[in-house]
Amino acid sequence: MTVEHARPTARIEISARPPHAPSRTILRHSGLVFGVVTVSLALLIALFPGFATPQDPLAQDIGNRLLPPVWAAGGSPRWLLGTDQLGRDILSRLLYGSRVSLTVGFWSVLIGGPVGLLLGLVAGYRGGMVDILVMRLVDLHLAFPFVLLAMAMIAILGPGLWNMVLVFAVTSWMLYARTVRSSVLALREREFVQGALALGASGSRIVLRHILPNVVNSLLVLLSFDLARIILAESALSFLGLGVPPPTPSWGGMLSEGREYIEDAWWIAAFPGLAIMLVTVGVSFLGDGLRDLLDPRFEPLNDTTRGGDVGTSRA
Amino acid sequence: MRNAYLRQIMQASIVLLNVSIVVFVLVRVVPGDPARLMLGMEATDEAVRAARTQFGFDRPFYVQYAQFIGGALRGDLGQSVRFRRPVGDLLRETFPATVELALAATLIALALAVPAGIYAAVHRGGLLDRALMAGTLIGQAMPIFWLGIMLITLFSVRLGWLPTSGRGSLAQLVMPSVTLSTYVMALLARLTRSNMLDVLREHYVRTARAKGLREIVIVHKHALMSAALPIITVLGLQVGALLSGAVVTETVFNWPGIGTLALRAIQQRDYPVVQGVVLVSAALFVLINGTVDVAYRYLDPRIRLT
Numbered sequence: 001m002t003v004e005h006a007r008p009t010a011r012i013e014i015s016a017r018p019p020h021a022p023s024r025t026i027l028r029h030s031g032l033v034f035g036v037v038t039v040s041l042a043l044l045i046a047l048f049p050g051f052a053t054p055q056d057p058l059a060q061d062i063g064n065r066l067l068p069p070v071w072a073a074g075g076s077p078r079w080l081l082g083t084d085q086l087g088r089d090i091l092s093r094l095l096y097g098s099r100v101s102l103t104v105g106f107w108s109v110l111i112g113g114p115v116g117l118l119l120g121l122v123a124g125y126r127g128g129m130v131d132i133l134v135m136r137l138v139d140l141h142l143a144f145p146f147v148l149l150a151m152a153m154i155a156i157l158g159p160g161l162w163n164m165v166l167v168f169a170v171t172s173w174m175l176y177a178r179t180v181r182s183s184v185l186a187l188r189e190r191e192f193v194q195g196a197l198a199l200g201a202s203g204s205r206i207v208l209r210h211i212l213p214n215v216v217n218s219l220l221v222l223l224s225f226d227l228a229r230i231i232l233a234e235s236a237l238s239f240l241g242l243g244v245p246p247p248t249p250s251w252g253g254m255l256s257e258g259r260e261y262i263e264d265a266w267w268i269a270a271f272p273g274l275a276i277m278l279v280t281v282g283v284s285f286l287g288d289g290l291r292d293l294l295d296p297r298f299e300p301l302n303d304t305t306r307g308g309d310v311g312t313s314r315a
Numbered sequence: 316m317r318n319a320y321l322r323q324i325m326q327a328s329i330v331l332l333n334v335s336i337v338v339f340v341l342v343r344v345v346p347g348d349p350a351r352l353m354l355g356m357e358a359t360d361e362a363v364r365a366a367r368t369q370f371g372f373d374r375p376f377y378v379q380y381a382q383f384i385g386g387a388l389r390g391d392l393g394q395s396v397r398f399r400r401p402v403g404d405l406l407r408e409t410f411p412a413t414v415e416l417a418l419a420a421t422l423i424a425l426a427l428a429v430p431a432g433i434y435a436a437v438h439r440g441g442l443l444d445r446a447l448m449a450g451t452l453i454g455q456a457m458p459i460f461w462l463g464i465m466l467i468t469l470f471s472v473r474l475g476w477l478p479t480s481g482r483g484s485l486a487q488l489v490m491p492s493v494t495l496s497t498y499v500m501a502l503l504a505r506l507t508r509s510n511m512l513d514v515l516r517e518h519y520v521r522t523a524r525a526k527g528l529r530e531i532v533i534v535h536k537h538a539l540m541s542a543a544l545p546i547i548t549v550l551g552l553q554v555g556a557l558l559s560g561a562v563v564t565e566t567v568f569n570w571p572g573i574g575t576l577a578l579r580a581i582q583q584r585d586y587p588v589v590q591g592v593v594l595v596s597a598a599l600f601v602l603i604n605g606t607v608d609v610a611y612r613y614l615d616p617r618i619r620l621t
Binding site: 154155235240258259263276284 | 329330331333337341342344453455456457458460461462464467468552554555556559562563567581582589592596
């Protein structure tokens with residue numbers, strides 16, 4: 001099956017920035033600014049949730065359960081976004097819940113990225129067994145409904161934060177490797193690489209000095225899009241009860257608990273969903289902005305690659 | 316031409332073979348005794364021994380795999396541990412529900428996304444174009460289970476218009492299929508828009524304009540025809556996403572499909588069922604994309620020549 005070339009791969013092209021590129025200051029990219037601000041805020045909160053949280057996210061207060069947000073009738077400024085079925089403060093749980101999503105998202109990408117980069121470089125430059133292996137795995141990866149695969153793996157490994165990181169890292173590097181590989185294949189034929197070869201540069205020097213700098217940008221863009229995908233997938237796994245076990249707050253888990261109370265308390269389920277959306281949109285903007293910034297040849301309005309990797313399954 | 320088909324069938328078989336190996340290994344790398352894990356800690360030693368023999372865990376790996384693959388080829392996917400019934404029967408009962416849901420979602424997505432994408436491309440930069448693009452961005456960033464729950468809150472709890480869950484009537488299909496369609500809809504709208512933008516710049520479109528064809532004919536007859544091809548491919552590739560999304564959607568709406576079956580099987584460590592669901596889903600994906608490739612060759616003469 002020719003999934004590989006039938007698939008409209010994201011048009012993230014390798015590009016050497018023209019020497020006299022128009023000055024593209026970061027501030028001209030309002031989307032990128034929005035993305036950077038959202039993601040750094042989310043990261044800060046995830047790293048130091050204690051600073052921002054008004055209350056202990058685990059403290060139960062049965063007397064004040066199912067209280068609505070402050071602006072609704074019966075709400076109190078003590079619980080800005082209301083309380084859940086055990087009287088826990090939703091805002092505090094929301095802030096602490098960012099930890100799970102961002103830890104899983106960032107670590108998966110931080111582990112999967114370098115592995116994909118390395119194997120993609122080897123597969124693209126050397127070919128041979130590594131190439132065959134990578135491409136077979138990519139085919140395989142594409143044939144699995146991703147959430148089902150992740151579910152099956154979690155069922156075997158058991159639920160938990162680091163098991164989720166493992167599952168996402170193990171299942172995502174192939175896509176990175178494939179993108180890097182196809183960039184390398186194109187770069188290898190370019191004149192500056194051929195020139196270096198003719199001058200007698202060694203293989204490792206060519207890869208490190210001439211090819212690597214040209215694939216890193218497109219990989220970064222791909223990784224930032226994939227971060228959004230992983231955060232969404234993590235929330236789906238947590239929602240299905242395969243994520244971090246309670247009482248640790250996670251956005252997907254909060255949503256799943258809130259689902260049972262939607263008749264009386266819509267806010268328990270509503271806010272975690274909004275949080276997921278905000279972070280995912282922020283990450284997508286970051287990816288979009290990075291692409292515009294790092295790849296000046298790309299036409300911003302012709303957005304074939306928006307929304308990241310077209311063929312990737314997600315929740 | 317025939318060679319191309321043969322090669323395609325070969326490749327599809329290799330993928331499926333690898334899928335079967337992964338599924339098989341996945342279930343058997345469990346630390347500890349799989350029979351014990353399946354039955355739980357409270358099971359008697361005899362029961363565990365019996366299960367070990369019944370599922371063949373006491374035989375060498377290659378024998379187990381040969382049995383697994385031999386059975387799968389004959390349509391026998393083994394016995395469910397919890398339901399005490401053949402996995403094939405369970406899949407046959409739940410699969411139609413998932414296919415129904417996925418098809419309804421695809422139709423909704425196509426019916427809304429393609430016209431929206433065309434409109435956005437033709438009126439590029441306009442207010443509606445920008446609103447649509449913002450909408451698709453949110454559509455792709457939204458967890459679909461959240462959307463499902465919010466739809467239930469609004470249409471079932473508040474307004475009482477639609478039933479919250481179950482399958483059978485058309486009213487019960489509405490919310491799950493809309494929920495499942497959002498992601499694909501957003502993706503297709505973006506894709507249609509950008510493809511139309513590309514195509515509208517082509518020379519033959521300019522020629523059509525130059526010879527005085529009406530814009531509506533140009534857009535719908537000339538441009539859409541070639542913009543439609545990538546849409547088919549992407550739809551094929553979204554089968555995996557649809558199945559993944561179906562797992563979540565089915566959970567939200569208690570839709571009795573393979574997603575619900577898979578989740579329950581996973582929670583109860585019913586490995587034969589997990590194996591069956593993953594294997595059949597992967598086979599479906601490979602089959603559909605093989606068909607898409609063939610259809611593509613048929614629809615696009617340029618590819619047929621190569």
